[in-house]
Amino acid sequence: MSLPTSVVTATDVAATPDPPQPKSSNRPRIGRIALAAPVGVAPMAGMTDTAFRRLVKRQGGCGLVVTEMVSSEGLVRGIDRTLEYAEYTEEERPVSIQIFGGDPAKMADAARIVEGMGADIVDINMGCPVPKISKHNAGCSLMRDPRHAAAIVEAMARAVRIPVTVKMRAGWNDDEINAPVLARMVEDAGAAAVTVHGRTAKQAYAGSSDWSLIALVAEQVSIPVFGSGDCVEPEHVIDRLRTGPDGVLVGRGVLRNPWILAQAADLAAGRDARVVTMRDRGQFLLEYIELLMNERVGEAEGFRHTAPHIVDEEETARSESGPYQRSALRAPARGRERWVVNKLRALNAWYSKGYEGGSNFRTAINHAESVTHVRELIGEFFYK
Numbered sequence: 001m002s003l004p005t006s007v008v009t010a011t012d013v014a015a016t017p018d019p020p021q022p023k024s025s026n027r028p029r030i031g032r033i034a035l036a037a038p039v040g041v042a043p044m045a046g047m048t049d050t051a052f053r054r055l056v057k058r059q060g061g062c063g064l065v066v067t068e069m070v071s072s073e074g075l076v077r078g079i080d081r082t083l084e085y086a087e088y089t090e091e092e093r094p095v096s097i098q099i100f101g102g103d104p105a106k107m108a109d110a111a112r113i114v115e116g117m118g119a120d121i122v123d124i125n126m127g128c129p130v131p132k133i134s135k136h137n138a139g140c141s142l143m144r145d146p147r148h149a150a151a152i153v154e155a156m157a158r159a160v161r162i163p164v165t166v167k168m169r170a171g172w173n174d175d176e177i178n179a180p181v182l183a184r185m186v187e188d189a190g191a192a193a194v195t196v197h198g199r200t201a202k203q204a205y206a207g208s209s210d211w212s213l214i215a216l217v218a219e220q221v222s223i224p225v226f227g228s229g230d231c232v233e234p235e236h237v238i239d240r241l242r243t244g245p246d247g248v249l250v251g252r253g254v255l256r257n258p259w260i261l262a263q264a265a266d267l268a269a270g271r272d273a274r275v276v277t278m279r280d281r282g283q284f285l286l287e288y289i290e291l292l293m294n295e296r297v298g299e300a301e302g303f304r305h306t307a308p309h310i311v312d313e314e315e316t317a318r319s320e321s322g323p324y325q326r327s328a329l330r331a332p333a334r335g336r337e338r339w340v341v342n343k344l345r346a347l348n349a350w351y352s353k354g355y356e357g358g359s360n361f362r363t364a365i366n367h368a369e370s371v372t373h374v375r376e377l378i379g380e381f382f383y384k
């Protein structure tokens with residue numbers, strides 16, 4: 001991978017006059033959980049599954065991983081697919097399971113399930129702008145009702161001993177930028193950390209993340225504040241850390257470059273960022289396929305942390321009628337293969353962006369019908 005010529009080193013960082021100081025050094029603590037690095041993988045629905053998180057973690061430099069958002073309703077009802085979204089493995093620790101929902105009692109119950117699964121942290125989604133979520137008084141619409149949002153945090157913090165954290169946006173729209181106020185309220189309600197994606201719900205992904213607002217939030221609370229948004233090169237991660245948050249969670253940048261956190265750690269240590277070759281990139285996808293194909297196959301007892309499955313008649317009815325299809329992980333081999341191909345298509349939409357021939361490669365992967373074919377295409381593209 002080519003890196004920009006102006007590499008920021010730890011020496012440059014030290015030479016900057018009086019940069020804002022993060023509150024908790026370069027090893028922030030979330031409650032009693034000490035992070036080995038101030039950077040981690042942001043939650044991304046459909047993307048940050050356990051296999052992907054494990055692979056990113058193995059590259060190094062990653063202090064925290066967060067699951068895809070998981071429905072509190074689905075957790076409480078024991079719906080198969082929801083429980084699988086929440087699964088993690090020991091090597092991912094510390095791991096945060098993100099849940100969404102709007103009912104304080106149900107969110108508290110879901111937090112207990114998350115704690116029962118042995119997760120290190122339970123995170124609340126207050127940033128999702130998608131109407132399907134936000135119209136149910138969950139996700140970012142909670143930012144429009146800060147008292148209710150704080151009541152959810154309070155109910156969860158009373159219910160569990162693990163740290164409860166909140167991920168929010170800047171606010172609902174330009175007229176309702178309230179991340180600093182909400183951060184103070186959730187801190188008072190018992191939150192152990194907050195992450196702020198510096199865009200409004202209305203913006204979705206337009207414009208850019210407002211890191212000066214994130215810095216303002218960091219000034220106003222005493223719990224750790226993580227910033228999120230637009231770090232696509234390791235230099236961006238280092239630069240953003242200098243603006244005042246305690247840590248940075250990287251989203252799309254990790255999907256394009258799973259080594260970005262390791263490279264940021266290189267830069268922070270004063271080394272050149274490690275070089276990632278096309279072969280490394282091909283190997284990553286092949287390993288991702290292997291992990292997905294072998295999910296649960298031949299795993300040692302206790303390898304995977306799962307929630308107890310509750311047999312639910314309604315779930316069975318729904319799974320037969322469509323919206324809650326049974327998970328590919330329990331499906332026969334053919335179903336799993338299709339699921340793996342779809343997973344590769346989803347990741348590749350980000351992963352191959354900006355590479356010569358990437359567009360043709362994406363089209364080819366999107367038309368591939370089997371894992372064997374996907375592997376061949378990866379071989380041709382990355383190992384030619």
Ligand SMILES: Cc1cc2nc3c(=O)[nH]c(=O)nc-3n(C[C@H](O)[C@H](O)[C@H](O)COP(=O)(O)O)c2cc1C
Pocket residue numbers: 042043044045046047068069098125126127128167197228229230231249250251252253
């Ligand atoms: C595909 C995708 C899925 C996402 N899913 C979630 C989610 O489940 N929960 C959440 O809090 N944020 C979610 N986000 C937002 C990211 O965590 C992150 O805050 C945002 O993308 C900005 O950071 P970035 O520019 O580094 O991607 C998602 C983002 C993307 C691109």
